[in-house]
Amino acid sequence: xxxxxxxxxxxxxxxxxxxxxxxxxxxxxxxxxxxxxxxxxxxxxxxxxxxxxxxxxxxxxxxxxxxxxxxxxxxxxxxxxxxxxxxxxxxxx
Numbered sequence: 655x656x657x658x659x660x661x662x663x664x665x666x667x668x669x670x671x672x673x674x675x676x677x678x679x680x681x682x683x684x685x686x687x688x689x690x691x692x693x694x695x696x697x698x699x700x701x702x703x704x705x706x707x708x709x710x711x712x713x714x715x716x717x718x719x720x721x722x723x724x725x726x727x728x729x730x731x732x733x734x735x736x737x738x739x740x741x742x743x744x745x746x747x
Contacts, residue, residue, distance in 0.1 A: 655680075659746055666744035672728070672736050675720040682706055690728050693717040 655663065660680060667673040679689050688708045694717045696707040715721075720728055741747035 655746075659744070662744040663740065663746060666740045670736065670740060671723075672720070672733065675728070675733070676737070676740065678706075678719075684708070686730055686733060690718075690720060690730060690733065692719040694719055 663680065664677070667676055670676065675689055678684060678692070679686075684692070684706075692706065692708070696709055697719060698705040698707075715725075715727055718727060722728055738747065
């Protein structure tokens, strides 16, 4: 993506419930599985620079960074559905 496209994408995230997830994906370059499997114990926000350690996916749901409002894992198909709407609003799809 060009910087202009990234800007349009970020503006299109306004009001999006999964905005933090999509921002993390853009800024950190995480793939869908890495994003949805990200756990708080692998996120370090206390250092001079924020750091994320990507690990293999786990089967349990404990400690996920990005969840549904009920605290359950985000379904990958739902993430893709949200992404489709965002890219259309941004004029990228």
